Amino acid sequence: MLSTSLVAIDATILATAVPSVVEDLGGFTQFPWLFSIYLLAQAVSVPLYGKFADQVGRKPMMQIGIALFLLGSILCGLAWSMPALIVFRALQGLGAGAVLPMGQTIIGDLYSLSERATVQGYVASVWGISSVVGPTLGGVFSDYLSWRWIFFANIPIAIAASVMLARGFKEDVTRRKHRIDVLGATLLAVGGSLLVLGLIEGGIAWDWDSPxxxxxxxxxxxxxxxxxxxxxxxxxxxLPLWVFGRRIFASTSLVSLIVGVLLIGLSSYVPLYAQGVFGTTALVGGFTVAAMTVGWPIAASLSGRLYLRHGFRTTAFVGSALILAGSVALLFVDAGDTAVHLAVACFVIGAGLGLTSAPSLVAAQHASTWSTRGVVTGTNMFARSVGSAVGIAVFGAIANAAVTRRLGGEHPELEKLSAHVLAPSIHEVFVGGAVAAVVMVAAVFLMPRKVEAPES
Incomplete structure (x- = not known):
């Protein structure tokens, strides 16, 4: 939970401090790369850590991830220019690429099937707490101390997590000589980087049809x-190809990919709707989508009872139905409503995500052995990262096209857009989210009805 909190708080704390960072370092046109480079480094490193964890153990990989995140945080706090800060954010992303999948893999190693959902609910609660703590700390540091403390605050958490891991986590790994797939790792890292980069920056840094x-x-x-x-x-x-050939792993990875699509859509456009259409503050806008991270851990902690009694697919189907219901509720939001409507819809979607993502991940881990669980978990989380990149591309294209169409070809700065332009434009994004929710239901149906644990 401490290790996860490093990544969870980082996901929300920096956004509130961007004005202070730009004022101090300059580089306004470059600041989006603070987020893109982090996501890129995290996404392409996840499957690599997963494979190495199956070869040498989870503990070394988690310690490497914490160390890289800590080093990146210290360097970010000392950054002297925007390009330097961007480079150090990449180092943080490489650390996050180990922390998240290793945390989930360790849970799969330590806890029984009946315990796993409850424990994952505890870890999911970290994200809920961070969605409130992150923006608050970011604002406090920026206003009263310095934006650099956003990164220095990670130091005690990282040290505490590393010490507790060293003292409290014991694993018995059979040591043998391994053949490192250097060529495969290189091709995956470079090819994956180009894919995520193309999806993130397409339509933003360059036109989709540009050379x-x-x-x-x-x-x-x-x-x-x-x-x-x-x-x-x-x-x-x-990254063994059998991961994509077996139904249980392919279907749960597809579910995870759609989770990534929905998360980025909600996180990007629900607060924007609250602020741009309803005229709320940035804090209120953030709390509307934070309702999702409240519903998620509650549902995730309860999902164990459901899937032990009714099965993984049935539980995930109930969750996907809630996601669809919440996504449809967003379609009925209009300028005459309040932010409460958005928050309720996000809470329902969050509950659905908790009942869908937890059982699908546990199902994949249940169908794997210790020697393959790292790869399976890493692939699942890599799919979510790719889904986020796809969501950025698709929803960004929908929003940009909708705004441009309503302004007769003009595309002014965001702060100049009126509520009567933003409302219908973001509504089209919500339509895209509802379509993604329908695909989620279909992905859940692809999961096998019964998931058997392997003999070894």
Whole structure:
């Protein structure tokens, strides 16, 4: 929970301090890279850590992740320019790429099937707390101390997490010589980076039909095809292709991908609707989407009882139905409503995510052995990261096209957009979210009815 809090707080604390960072370091046009480079580094490193964890153990990988995140935080706090801060944020992202999947994998190792959902509910509660603590601390540090304390605050948490992990977590790993799949790891890292980069920056840094966009995405496609070819022949593939060939792993990864799509859509556009249409403060806008992170851990902690009695797929189906209901509720929000309507819809969606993501991940872990659980968990979380990148691209394209169409081809700065332009434009994003929720229901139906644990 301490390790997870490093990443969870970081996800919300920096956004509130961007004005202070830009005022101090400059580089207004570069600041979006503070978030893009972090997501990029995190996404492409997740499956690599998962494989190495199956070879040498979870503990070393988690300690490496904490150390990288700590080093990145210290350097971010000392950054002397925006380019330097961006580079150090990449280092933080590499640390986060280990912390999140290792936390979930360790839970799968330590706890029984009946205990796992409750424990994951505890870990999910960290995100709920962080959604409130993060923006609050970010504002306090920026207004009364310095934005640099946003990063220095990670130091005691990281040290405490590392010490507790060293003292309290014991694992018995059979040591043997491994053949490191260097070529596969390189192709996945570079190809995955280009894919996520193309999805994040397409339509923003460059037009979708520009030579740059086509070159980046085409390069990603070529490298990932080569990656598949190499993995099919590697002695110890960094990401075994059987992960995508077995129904349970393919379907749960698809569920995780849709979770990533929905999360980025809600996090980006629900607060914007609250502030731009209802005229709320940034704090109130943040709390509307924070309602989702309240519903999530509550439902996740209760999901264990449901899937032990009714099965993983049935529980996940109930969750996906709630996600669809909440997404449909967003379609009925209009300028005459209040932020409460948004918060209620987000709470319902959060409860649905808790009943969907927890059982699907536990199902995948239940169908794996210790020696494959790291890869399975890493693949699941990699799918969520890719889903976030896809969501940024798709929802951003929908919103930009909707705004441009209503302004007759003009695309002014966000602060100049009126409520009567924002409301229908973001409504189209909510329509896209409802479509994603329908795909979520279909993905859950692809899960097998029964999930058997392997013999070894």
């Amino acid at each position: 740059t966009s086509i070159g980046v995405l085409a390069g990603a496609g070529v490298l990932l095809v080569l990656f598949g070819f190499v993995e099919s022949r590697a002695a110890e593939p960094i």
